[in-house]
Amino acid sequence: MGFMDKLKNKFQQKDSEEVSAKYKEGMKKTRNSFSGKINDLIARYRKVDEDFFEELEEVLISADVGVTAVMDLIDELKMEVKRRNIKDTKEVKEVISEKLVEIYYGDDDEEIEVLNLQENELTVILVVGVNGVGKTTSIGKLAHQLKQEGNKVILAAGDTFRAGAIEQLEVWGERAGVDVIKQNAGSDPAAVIFDGIKAAKSRGADVLICDTAGRLQNKVNLMNELAKVKRVIEKEIPGAPHEVLLVLDATTGQNAMSQAKTFSEATNVSGIVLTKLDGTAKGGIVLAIRNELHIPVKFVGLGEQVNDLQVFDANAFVYGLFADLLEEDSE
Amino acid sequence: MAFEGLSDRLQSTIKKITGKGKVSEQDVKEMTREVRLALLEADVNFKVVKDLIKRIKERAVGQEVMESLTPGQQVIKVVKEELTDLMGGEQSKIAVADKSPTVIMMVGLQGAGKTTTTGKLANLLRKKHNRNPLLVACDVYRPAAIKQLETLGTQLNMPVFSMGTDANPVDIAGKAIEQAKEEHNDYVIIDTAGRLHVDHELMNELQQIKTTVRPDEIFLVVDAMTGQDAVNVAESFNEQLDISGVVLTKLDGDTRGGAALSIKAVTDKPIKFAGMGEKLDQLEAFHPERMASRILGMGDVLTLIEKAQTTVDEKQAKALEEKMRSMSFTFDDFLEQMGQVKKMGPLEDLLSMMPGAGKMKGLKNAQIDESQLTKVEAIIQSMTKKERQEPEIMNASRKKRIAKGSGTTVSQVNRLLKQFSEMKKMMKQMTNMQKGKKGKGMKFPFM
Numbered sequence: 001m002g003f004m005d006k007l008k009n010k011f012q013q014k015d016s017e018e019v020s021a022k023y024k025e026g027m028k029k030t031r032n033s034f035s036g037k038i039n040d041l042i043a044r045y046r047k048v049d050e051d052f053f054e055e056l057e058e059v060l061i062s063a064d065v066g067v068t069a070v071m072d073l074i075d076e077l078k079m080e081v082k083r084r085n086i087k088d089t090k091e092v093k094e095v096i097s098e099k100l101v102e103i104y105y106g107d108d109d110e111e112i113e114v115l116n117l118q119e120n121e122l123t124v125i126l127v128v129g130v131n132g133v134g135k136t137t138s139i140g141k142l143a144h145q146l147k148q149e150g151n152k153v154i155l156a157a158g159d160t161f162r163a164g165a166i167e168q169l170e171v172w173g174e175r176a177g178v179d180v181i182k183q184n185a186g187s188d189p190a191a192v193i194f195d196g197i198k199a200a201k202s203r204g205a206d207v208l209i210c211d212t213a214g215r216l217q218n219k220v221n222l223m224n225e226l227a228k229v230k231r232v233i234e235k236e237i238p239g240a241p242h243e244v245l246l247v248l249d250a251t252t253g254q255n256a257m258s259q260a261k262t263f264s265e266a267t268n269v270s271g272i273v274l275t276k277l278d279g280t281a282k283g284g285i286v287l288a289i290r291n292e293l294h295i296p297v298k299f300v301g302l303g304e305q306v307n308d309l310q311v312f313d314a315n316a317f318v319y320g321l322f323a324d325l326l327e328e329d330s331e
Numbered sequence: 332m333a334f335e336g337l338s339d340r341l342q343s344t345i346k347k348i349t350g351k352g353k354v355s356e357q358d359v360k361e362m363t364r365e366v367r368l369a370l371l372e373a374d375v376n377f378k379v380v381k382d383l384i385k386r387i388k389e390r391a392v393g394q395e396v397m398e399s400l401t402p403g404q405q406v407i408k409v410v411k412e413e414l415t416d417l418m419g420g421e422q423s424k425i426a427v428a429d430k431s432p433t434v435i436m437m438v439g440l441q442g443a444g445k446t447t448t449t450g451k452l453a454n455l456l457r458k459k460h461n462r463n464p465l466l467v468a469c470d471v472y473r474p475a476a477i478k479q480l481e482t483l484g485t486q487l488n489m490p491v492f493s494m495g496t497d498a499n500p501v502d503i504a505g506k507a508i509e510q511a512k513e514e515h516n517d518y519v520i521i522d523t524a525g526r527l528h529v530d531h532e533l534m535n536e537l538q539q540i541k542t543t544v545r546p547d548e549i550f551l552v553v554d555a556m557t558g559q560d561a562v563n564v565a566e567s568f569n570e571q572l573d574i575s576g577v578v579l580t581k582l583d584g585d586t587r588g589g590a591a592l593s594i595k596a597v598t599d600k601p602i603k604f605a606g607m608g609e610k611l612d613q614l615e616a617f618h619p620e621r622m623a624s625r626i627l628g629m630g631d632v633l634t635l636i637e638k639a640q641t642t643v644d645e646k647q648a649k650a651l652e653e654k655m656r657s658m659s660f661t662f663d664d665f666l667e668q669m670g671q672v673k674k675m676g677p678l679e680d681l682l683s684m685m686p687g688a689g690k691m692k693g694l695k696n697a698q699i700d701e702s703q704l705t706k707v708e709a710i711i712q713s714m715t716k717k718e719r720q721e722p723e724i725m726n727a728s729r730k731k732r733i734a735k736g737s738g739t740t741v742s743q744v745n746r747l748l749k750q751f752s753e754m755k756k757m758m759k760q761m762t763n764m765q766k767g768k769k770g771k772g773m774k775f776p777f778m
Binding site for chain 1: 368371372373374376377381440441442443444446450472473474475476477478479480481482483486527554556557558559560561564581583584585586587589590609702
């Protein structure tokens with residue numbers, strides 16, 4: 001059985017038909033521009049030569065996979081092609097997909113993709129990221145989802161800086177039917193989070209999700225502030241925060257790597273929420289981030305509705321990227 | 332910084348290609364390879380890169396190498412010129428309608444920074460052009476978007492027109508214009524909801540608003556960190572709305588901002604402004620030439636020079652130079668100098684503008700903490716006049732008093748004193764040495 005079939009089987013075993021439909025729909029544009037291009041490329045080149053590789057390089061770069069990762073990948077591909085003595089571009093297709101999936105998985109266990117929820121204890125989730133990536137929206141969706149699953153959820157409005165941020169979280173709190181702990185705009189975010197922990201404890205909540213203000217990762221003071229927020233949580237609840245989610249905009253280019261690195265240094269990021277994947281966005285940079293920093297994607301934002309946040313399913317993601325290739329193969 | 336490695340690589344390639352009178356094809360090939368990587372790393376769209384590299388090759392091969400340059404530098408010069416050509420000249424004018432009010436529409440993807448930019452633009456119109464704008468809240472979709480604009484309006488003490496979230500954005504925009512006429516607002520800035528360029532329904536809504544209000548400017552707001560997709564976003568918005576200009580936001584981050592180049596290349600519309608921070612006065616005119624340097628990772632000498640020119644008073648500078656020479660530089664002078672540096676803007680900005688700053692020892696990963704500056708200031712301010720003039724008289728009890736007064740520790744005071752005396756020594760060296768010799772590991776007390 002070929003690699004693609006294996007992947008396909010693996011995916012089809014998944015019982016959640018609905019999820020796969022969502023992924024396919026949400027990522028339609030991504031897929032069209034990506035696997036479509038690879039197919040087109042393979043159709044145009046019959047021979048595997050330098051020009052072929054150069055154009056393949058461009059296709060990958062256009063998906064924001066990242067220049068370094070692409071260069072490495074191309075080098076590996078060239079070796080593989082030589083080793084297996086592949087001359088036909090059609091055969092090379094499988095190797096490409098194989099390598100791409102390899103980049104994502106690396107040596108990591110799949111386990112790390114699951115949200116780390118504590119049993120019978122308060123789980124604290126800290127949400128961080130640069131400005132405008134969709135932190136508050138993702139929190140609203142996540143709160144809704146966790147509540148649906150039977151958890152008592154509380155939100156802490158830690159973005160005390162941006163105009164309207166507290167109100168925005170409050171609207172999401174209403175939509176999801178969960179309490180929001182807040183102070184006035186301009187107050188110390190660490191104090192708000194502290195209040196959030198106290199409230200979560202006294203009200204017997206299962207999950208506390210802490211919103212923070214967006215900040216560019218090169219602002220040292222603001223990153224220090226974030227580290228302080230994390231320390232406050234650590235001090236109140238040993239072992240917390242149980243998850244630090246970095247929200248990344250899928251339209252972001254190479255800077256996403258810098259974001260992942262710097263936010264990790266300040267807060268030890270445990271997972272990524274990849275938002276706005278319903279655009280023409282590609283989010284290829286998550287391959288490189290997982291490969292280099294071993295930070296997995298845990299959720300994917302596929303739309304603006306309250307239930308448009310999906311648990312990240314690596315197989316589905318890969319399937320989404322390569323659906324056209326798979327379907328074509330089976331015809 | 333994330334791109335240090337790349338700019339170093341570029342620099343080393345420049346150095347490799349030396350000592351020839353003419354730029355050979357091989358030189359160009361080697362350089363363009365690195366340039367291509369640099370551009371791609373900077374998120375310039377690969378198609379744009381391809382065209383650019385082709386043109387650079389054509390132009391650079393066979394060029395005479397200018398006297399002061401190496402062939403590598405000569406190629407970079409061509410690259411920079413090409414980039415600058417592509418970016419176009421500086422254009423930060425805002426249209427003025429024949430008949431008031433002038434209408435500006437803000438459009439873009441979610442999270443690009445439209446609402447914040449709306450506030451900044453209004454502030455700029457009032458401060459620089461003495462205008463009286465009305466802000467219009469047409470984002471009825473995102474929770475609390477109206478509240479966000481209203482808060483900005485309160486901060487700026489400017490009127491905000493809104494009709495709640497149940498109204499139709501097209502109606503809101505239309506009514507806002509009527510109100511502006513009645514209230515004699517000479518500018519109307521319409522903040523619209525963020526939307527995907529592939530969302531037909533919402534793009535249609537923008538077209539309707541456009542037909543209704545007939546805007547004099549349509550600004551596409553784009554996040555400077557946008558990747559390869561920037562071309563599609565810009566192309567789509569431009570095709571459907573015929574935008575008049577672009578505002579690039581979050582340029583105070585460490586992104587190289589290749590999106591700027593992509594956008595300009597596909598739309599041929601000017602990038603007029605750049606968002607440089609979260610505060611409402613941090614909207615600057617966009618400088619295409621500097622952006623070209625930034626994308627290439629070659630530092631932004633121009634900005635640095637200009638900033639220094641505007642903030643450092645020449646007379647003061649002369650007096651300072653005199654003092655350096657005569658070694659009578661005191662803590663008072665130091666304090667003054669620090670004040671001037673501060674005026675030039677955030678230190679990390681200044682550093683990132685210095686070409687090769689990444690290569691300087693100790694600067695590579697220098698985390699410049701501005702609060703350190705405040706500490707240094709506090710320590711100096713806690714000194715007596717005499718102590719500032721003659722730091723030699725410092726003893727244990729004086730240090731203790733200073734530490735207490737400035738809320739620092741004796742060891743911090745000691746460190747500053749030591750660094751100050753080293754700095755003085757260094758100044759002596761610097762003034763003694765004429766051009767050609769290099770100073771050793773310059774270090775300021777706040778690094």
